[in-house]
Amino acid sequence: MDLLSFCHWIENTPAGVAIRESPTIFEIVESVHTLGIVFVAGTIFLVDLRLLGLGLRLEPVRDVVQRLVPWTLWGFCVMAFTGTWLFAGEASRIYRSPGLRIKLVLLALAGLNALLFHLTVYRRVAEWVGVPARARMAGWISLVLWTCIIAAGRSIAYGPGYDQ
């Protein structure tokens, strides 16, 4: 199945039809997806700022990560769900959108960065004296990637498939 026929299929699922035909459903899903940024990128930024020594300096890195990451993960589930639903409503119209494609690639990179951080340098967090250079690097990469993800996401509405 190629990309376009996948788009046609997802557009014709009940969820895709519903969000296209009901303004109320669209408003709710769109609002949840936008405000979800606060829970996902907001908590990620705080962890990054802690790693870079720019915020929450008095709290141990481990506490910051343990308290914030559950919010990030639950928030991300909601974002993935609402994001896919929004896509389902207009898949064949926006699947060519550069903003969307860039956003998906950056999301994969951000996920990889977080995974590597947790599997390598963060494993020895108990032995850290200060924040190791590799952890700071992960913080910078995450900060830049998530800024670009938000920018790419917003730019979808200004790309092909939209009048504005």
Place this chain on the structure above:
Amino acid sequence: MRDIFIPIFAGLGGSHIGMAIRESATLIALTQIVHLLGLTIFLGSLLMIDMTLLGIGFRRHPASRVARELAPWTTAGLIVMLVSGPLILSSESLKCFEASFFWIKMCLLAAALAFHFAIHRRVAQSDPPVRPWRQKLVAGLSLGLWFGVAISGKMIGIYGDDLRREPPPFQVRIFMRQPPRLYETAAAALKDGRRGFPALSR
């Protein structure tokens, strides 16, 4: 009532910067992206302060310390939004003037800003902490007000200039057309003394 703000809308909309943004899709997108990034930093850090006050954030750490550590980021995010917001307004001042949710957002924003600087900051950074039920009340009000501001901002984009639309959509009927009638009823009730009050409950 809206008319007294016309000079602001005309001034911003007619300014060079407003016209420059309006003519470039890139600049329009850029102001919105910056506004969203400000929101992420502001509400992200505020969320953590309020969660801690509610007892579901940093449980083992004093809320006052977390609040003080995050205060610079809350302020930074707020400044970014208070700069990019008027820029967005200047690029679409006509639409905003006719958008019910723009006015709802501004009312909520005024309330949220006053609450934030007059009450929230003091309570959150208070050492020794205020009583738990007060912390929770302030945190709940703070989140309610700011998410209200954010949601009504999103609604400006969704509903656009709905104030002139016929028939008026539900949010116009509820928020914009009802208040004068409610006000008249309330005024009549006050004038008539107690006899007028049943009119209010109708």
